[in-house]
Amino acid sequence: MQDATEAPVGRHAGYPLFVDLEDRLVVVIGGGAIAEHKLRTLLRYGARIKIVSPKITEGIQALVDEGKVEWIPRVYELGDLAGASIAFSVCGIPAVDVRIHEEARSRNCLLNVADVPEECDFIVPSIVRRGLLSIAVSTSGAACTEAKRIRHRLEDDFDESWVAYLDLMTQVRDLVKERISGGHDARKPIFEAAADAGWRKRLAAGERISVEDAYNEAVALAQSVSQTTSESGGHASAVKHDEPTTTATTAGKER
Numbered sequence: 001m002q003d004a005t006e007a008p009v010g011r012h013a014g015y016p017l018f019v020d021l022e023d024r025l026v027v028v029i030g031g032g033a034i035a036e037h038k039l040r041t042l043l044r045y046g047a048r049i050k051i052v053s054p055k056i057t058e059g060i061q062a063l064v065d066e067g068k069v070e071w072i073p074r075v076y077e078l079g080d081l082a083g084a085s086i087a088f089s090v091c092g093i094p095a096v097d098v099r100i101h102e103e104a105r106s107r108n109c110l111l112n113v114a115d116v117p118e119e120c121d122f123i124v125p126s127i128v129r130r131g132l133l134s135i136a137v138s139t140s141g142a143a144c145t146e147a148k149r150i151r152h153r154l155e156d157d158f159d160e161s162w163v164a165y166l167d168l169m170t171q172v173r174d175l176v177k178e179r180i181s182g183g184h185d186a187r188k189p190i191f192e193a194a195a196d197a198g199w200r201k202r203l204a205a206g207e208r209i210s211v212e213d214a215y216n217e218a219v220a221l222a223q224s225v226s227q228t229t230s231e232s233g234g235h236a237s238a239v240k241h242d243e244p245t246t247t248a249t250t251a252g253k254e255r
């Protein structure tokens with residue numbers, strides 16, 4: 001049977017990306033409740049936002065007053081997408097959507113038309129965010145209610161403990177890249193050991209784990225795995241440091 005991840009994707013299935021919008025211009029056409037919902041998410045990701053709409057909600061007005069959003073108080077005109085990296089049409093008027101779509105195409109600007117998958121260059125997923133962890137869910141436009149329910153299930157599975165855990169993991173990873181020579185093959189067993197060390201649950205239980213201790217623990221765990229593998233006839237190579245480290249503390253296996 002064909003692997004599900006290798007099967008051809010269907011209509012409206014988007015290629016998943018995590019795009020850095022920091023300081024990029026995003027143009028939103030329309031100023032209703034749906035525009036406000038999209039705007040609030042976009043602001044969290046550092047986008048510069050220009051909104052074109054004769055009317056805006058009180059919530060958007062507050063963001064305009066705080067200087068977080070630029071408002072052009074009129075209907076959409078050709079040229080409004082100038083300089084935009086991506087754009088959203090949330091005015092809900094099909095004839096206007098068609099004009100916005102034409103301008104977006106001519107400018108190579110990716111457009112989302114809320115609720116009109118066939119006019120969308122990209123669709124907006126349902127998002128779970130836990131610090132550095134992002135999980136985006138899409139049903140390729142088939143059932144956003146299901147996307148939302150899957151998000152709720154994932155929110156239960158991936159609780160707030162992931163925030164501190166991934167902060168620790170990223171710092172340990174930086175240390176490993178700094179201290180372990182020999183390329184990816186030498187570092188990989190340590191990254192695996194770090195993921196096996198059970199830090200997330202231990203942090204959640206209130207244990208304080210310093211970056212240095214975590215690093216030493218991962219190196220020791222990788223070494224013990226490497227020894228076990230070579231004793232049983234495997235090919236794992238020993239971990240090589242660029243500088244000596246102290247002995248590690250406990251190394252639980254549980255995640």
Ligand SMILES: C[C@@]1(CC(=O)O)C2=NC(=C\c3[nH]c(c(CCC(=O)O)c3CC(=O)O)Cc3[nH]c(c(CC(=O)O)c3CCC(=O)O)/C=C3\N/C(=C\2)[C@@H](CCC(=O)O)[C@]3(C)CC(=O)O)/[C@H]1CCC(=O)O
Binds near residue numbers: 127
């Ligand atoms: C994920 C989420 C993100 C967001 O918008 O932030 C999102 N819709 C959400 C909720 C939601 N939207 C609607 C309902 C009412 C119930 C219902 O209709 O099912 C609910 C549920 C609710 O509100 O509870 C109405 C609706 N939506 C679309 C259509 C048109 C159609 O289906 O053809 C219709 C009208 C259908 C009709 O005619 O009645 C289409 C799209 N909505 C998408 C995204 C894209 C596909 C995402 C995917 O691939 O799954 C896509 C294709 C285009 C786009 O907008 O990007 C967000 C969940 C946020 C969360 O996690 O809480």
Ligand SMILES: NC(=O)c1ccc[n+]([C@@H]2O[C@H](COP(=O)([O-])OP(=O)(O)OC[C@H]3O[C@@H](n4cnc5c(N)ncnc54)[C@H](O)[C@@H]3O)[C@@H](O)[C@H]2O)c1
Binds near residue numbers: 030
């Ligand atoms: N994806 C979702 O979750 C979802 C859910 C509900 C609705 N929608 C869709 O999103 C769209 C907007 O929904 P809403 O509830 O915010 O609608 P709304 O009617 O409250 O807002 C529309 C906004 O567009 C502005 N507008 C009208 N004509 C314009 C023009 N020519 N140029 C610029 N702005 C113009 C209006 O002033 C208003 O601010 C609708 O198409 C709706 O079907 C999406």
